[in-house]
Amino acid sequence: MSHDEPLRLHIPEPTGRPGQHTDFSYLHLSPAGEVQRPAVDCQPAETSDLAFALIRVLDDDGRALGPWAPQIAPERVRAGMRAMMKTRIFDARMMIAQRQKKISFYMTSLGEEAIGTAHALALEEGDMCFPTYRQESLLMAREVPLVDLICQLLSNERDPLKGRQLPVMYSVRKAGFFSISGNLATQVIQAVGWGMASAIKGDTKIASGWIGDGATAEADFHNALVFAHVYQAPVIINVVNNQWAISTFQAIAGGEGTTFAARGVGSGIASLRVDGNDFLAVYAASRWAAERARSNLGPTLIEWVTYRAGAHSTSDDPSKYRPADDWAHFPLGDPIARLKQHLIGIGAWSEKEHEDTQKQLEAELAAAQKEAESYGSLADGHVHSAASMFEDVYKDMPEHLRRQRQQLGV
Amino acid sequence: MSHDEPLRLHIPEPTGRPGQHTDFSYLHLSPAGEVQRPAVDCQPAETSDLAFALIRVLDDDGRALGPWAPQIAPERVRAGMRAMMKTRIFDARMMIAQRQKKISFYMTSLGEEAIGTAHALALEEGDMCFPTYRQESLLMAREVPLVDLICQLLSNERDPLKGRQLPVMYSVRKAGFFSISGNLATQVIQAVGWGMASAIKGDTKIASGWIGDGATAEADFHNALVFAHVYQAPVIINVVNNQWAISTFQAIAGGEGTTFAARGVGSGIASLRVDGNDFLAVYAASRWAAERARSNLGPTLIEWVTYRAGAHSTSDDPSKYRPADDWAHFPLGDPIARLKQHLIGIGAWSEKEHEDTQKQLEAELAAAQKEAESYGSLADGHVHSAASMFEDVYKDMPEHLRRQRQQLGV
Amino acid sequence: MGADKNGNSRSTPMTMIQALRSAMDVMLERDANVVVFGEDVGYFGGVFRCTEGLQQKYGKSRVFDTPISEGGIVGAAVGMGAYGLRPVVEIQFADYFYPASDQIVSEAARLRYRSAGEFIAPITIRMPCGGGIYGGQTHSQSPEALFTHVCGLRTVMPSNPYDAKGLLIASIENDDPVIFLEPKRIYNGPFDGHHDKPMVPWSKHPFSEVPEGYYTVPLESAAVYRPGAAVTVLTYGTMVYVSEAAARESGIDAEIIDLRSLWPLDLETIVNSVKKTGRCVVVHEATRTSGFGAELAALVQEHCFYHLEAPIERVTGWDTPYPHAQEWAYFPGPDRVSAAYRRALET
Amino acid sequence: MGADKNGNSRSTPMTMIQALRSAMDVMLERDANVVVFGEDVGYFGGVFRCTEGLQQKYGKSRVFDTPISEGGIVGAAVGMGAYGLRPVVEIQFADYFYPASDQIVSEAARLRYRSAGEFIAPITIRMPCGGGIYGGQTHSQSPEALFTHVCGLRTVMPSNPYDAKGLLIASIENDDPVIFLEPKRIYNGPFDGHHDKPMVPWSKHPFSEVPEGYYTVPLESAAVYRPGAAVTVLTYGTMVYVSEAAARESGIDAEIIDLRSLWPLDLETIVNSVKKTGRCVVVHEATRTSGFGAELAALVQEHCFYHLEAPIERVTGWDTPYPHAQEWAYFPGPDRVSAAYRRALET
């Protein structure tokens, strides 16, 4: 250990770059069914090894194994299946609409559909999610009217957000879906605050905050962990580790040699690391965390291990920084295919039903899109009035904004 | 686990309030000599249990025990003893000067003298500390001219900081002591940046960042952990857990049911929890961390468990929020008394030498204070000129500041 | 002003601190959705004692201590506001709001707009500001201009106990996020800039008569603190008293307007006065460049150009950090303000 | 300007992006203490491609990716600056600087002052700003006024490739912290506000001739972009071209001053022009209230009061968040600027 050796800066690198094959062994997978399931009222420290293991229920043959295999009616799982498929179809159609310049910008959740879907099913009505831009599956599971969503994407005259927000920055209060911020990471401490408010009022509702692997590096994530821990807030902190943050690998966000779940444990928060492409594992872990929160047992952090199969957004080209076929090699597979295999295995689904559902959803979406497009789009100028731009800055429009509106002549 | 029970907000409380006796069992002490000492090149995860245990060398009888007992020449320990005593005397005298209104504000480090002292001895010349306002012991160990420090406190004409900073907000570059910020927590990520710079340049110098238990709640602490981990920066992150942050107990900062060291482990950083009132333990842990950093093995977080024996600052009255005699019951005792007992035990110190040193230091300090006071003080108006107020805002004074200086007529 | 507009006749002399505490007390009592939190505000009652006794009275889940994380404090408040509470949070010193910038600017200020009204952030962020207490650069700042530039925020600064209570209640009841700046130099008495003179307590000042119960002072309304004919002075906070001292000492009949609400602003009162006097001096303690005085000067020349007989003067803190030892060379005291009055009248 | 003042004669047409990249390239080459980092700037070369190829050329410890933490990026840069490096960091969009506020304001800007020169923060913080790309409220902001209010910072905004490179090199070499704002709408061509017309590439513009080597454009110096006699226009960034279009379309002989350095400012050039024209219009894209235009208006009336024949007009973004769908109703385009010219000339 000579002190004369010069220091050098360590820069983490992904295990695969364009033209290579990613070595996914860094993920440290556990076999399905192997990880213990502690009691809901366990101490946070008892989850230490869960933060390094990976909770999985579905094995490679689609069988549900182990203590985390949830009690869930097949009907609910089928609903989840539909919501996942709907999410994927929605994303695919909207991508096309963006390429056709009908909508100005889009972000898909391809490959991550299980997480929001199963999580939404595990929550109760009235619970509030504080999502990022990649949780459209929460909306699909909560059956939000598609026309409203597409009008938001089209920024048209029926956009519920009056054309103010970029496409995908939804706000759907009645579905327990908080207004999405363009500034990363701000919403998790807000979720904690919402949960604290529920506790202050003696309510029974819980909050669920969402953040990407990359955004956990933002300081606001720390604020969320500290406040959630100190006040034992009834909140679930979801870290969606899809391995990438635009062009940077999760190691650049701090994932190297540790896990995002481990951060939670270190902060005194019960934490789980879960196969995010395993619908049943997502459901089970979400239920565990929700029950914990609702029983005054405090917050849970869940790291969902998944893969961002598509581009970061329609402005991005991932083949510049990672192998083009990376997703095909991702060891946790495709959440829809995996649940399909399981459902068929237990006799609750069939190839035919899958195809029928696909067609039916395609039709439903086509109809919704058609209707939404009939209300215009940003491209054709059918947007909310310029006058509406001055509203909602304050509750009541102050003098200076009235003056400015007048100056604009609207 | 009924869901109908209302939620409630948990608000952590200290285990003692004015008029009570604090129950210090929450500290979870380990006996001296019991905690393992992993190899300097261990993996961060191998320090998991160290983050919950407490590294201690000196037992109640002043014997140095166990694998952490450092190799250190008695002469160095004696130098440390002197620096600790000097710190305490300095603090006491400056407190009096503040009460006499000679200086406008003061903060003591009473009870925490071992930490900066032993840490400074464990670093090398050229290493850079990024301290808080409670690390004057670093300066004493590095034998910074006392007159300069007192001139800073007096804000007088010889204040090296030109009267710009509150007393105690020193900056002593040549002693490896970075300019103290009044805004909490900002300096730790800067320490990480400094360490990264050293690594970028292939230098051999390391950085040492300092933060209080309370300030770890600030988001900048997270930035420091993330960057230190990602780039394996050659840095030591010192968390001085003196149990209090002004009036709030360390549980309000997130210490309840976990430790501050655990945060480090969760972030993938090797972390130690150390008896901060045990000079030898401080020295040993600091050496371990410094060697790790200097050998390209990455950062270490050290939680120093100690007690803020005095008021937060001269503006504070701790008897309002904690038992007045709390320190007397603090189980880790007084660092000076403990080292004295050890040194006498090994025959390297005596009561007489202690008294002589005390007297000699008192005299040295009295002389320094006298000289410093001869250069005036804020109270008597012997401060840097008003014109100097406009300097150093930029490297070269821009036009508008020249204009403003002129307007002031100076 | 000793009498209460709302018919509540019992008044007591209060300091600013007592008045602010009384405002929170009244609102905690009236509205179960009001919660108060911040660093050291719970058990201890705040480093300036503004929340003393409130935790004992309303319980730990209505009034509580927080981790030292301004970003966390405001972020949590935004979430609570979305739930339906009305958080009143304290930033220990205005100098420490920066870690909360993103939550204030990108979240609280924009939430109603971006969600088209689905979610709102009806939060009040109290922060002691200003110098004059030898606090050095991190206990003296007046960052109001960093807030007035952010659409969606309201910025308020009272200058006396009566207004402090009435404006704080109005702010807590307001559905927009309010930055409530408290000039700490006048917490315990009006301060006219003569730091070498003995402190005057609030009890000697008429605006320290404060109704014990509920009342409001409306936002967006300025007060003519001292009517006058020679020059219009636009100011707020501590500088109201400095401007008054300058009027007294210079013998210049200044009309001193205490803005109270910085933004949105009571422009009408300003314009009427400047049209009358034809001269205008803006006084604030914050650094000059891009300070709120710049906006005031820009507005006045826009709206009163043809009435102005002299350039609008700005008397402000210098464009340097607030120094510790040179505090009184930095502070824009009565002499500098008097000189500006004279310059404004020279032509 | 096709020729290089410093004797380096080889010039090439460059876009703003290429010019910025070239500035970093030159400085990475010349000074081993220059390092470049930020979100996605390393392997990928930046979401706007400004750092493309630099990591390959200078290695991973000179040009690297960072965690998504603007506070961490600037905080680390301050520490590196204290060590002796010259960090050049990118904030992906100016809208995302807020998490770095405390490190910028309380640390970088004050370090030299508070340490009496022992430590400095010679860092350059690049950030794309401004709208016109349908980016909505979090990809369109122009927060310059939040920086110009902070003493100790320099704020710079180029409007063309030549200046972009020369100013960026000057900023990197400067020992003060510099906020370097890049109007992203003109990264690939000058944009005059006519969003429905085809985009003009930089290659058609004389200032796209950029020397390949080292040269600087001095800080604190404005450029008269278009000489004129009727009215002085104070502007910067994208708005230079909008102001020019307005002059062309209105037929008004506007003297357009491109400030380039917002603060510290080249006041002399401004004052000389206003004294000549007697009229002044300030144009910026940022929201109006407490925008940098307020400071400009305040300064101009302070220094040119007796020469002014009409109120100083401000043409700015409205005081609302930057909306997505109503982008062109928000953007202060040539029509609004022309109308202001006319108003300024009316009297």
Ligand SMILES: Cc1ncc(C[n+]2csc(CCOP(=O)(O)OP(=O)(O)O)c2C)c(N)n1
């Ligand atoms: C404060 C802030 N900084 C930077 C950005 C730019 N940005 C948008 S998304 C993104 C990557 C986020 O990655 P991750 O959190 O992993 O989420 P994912 O996109 O993978 O779902 C970045 C850097 C931003 N929106 N906000």
Ligand SMILES: Cc1ncc(C[n+]2csc(CCOP(=O)(O)OP(=O)(O)O)c2C)c(N)n1
């Ligand atoms: C950003 C910021 N917020 C708040 C403060 C006010 N403040 C100064 S010291 C302090 C307590 C710090 O406690 P801790 O970190 O435990 O350090 P200790 O005083 O115990 O050494 C607080 C709240 C500050 N200086 N900066």
Ligand SMILES: [Mg+2]
């Ligand atoms: Mg990601």
Ligand SMILES: [Mg+2]
């Ligand atoms: Mg402490």
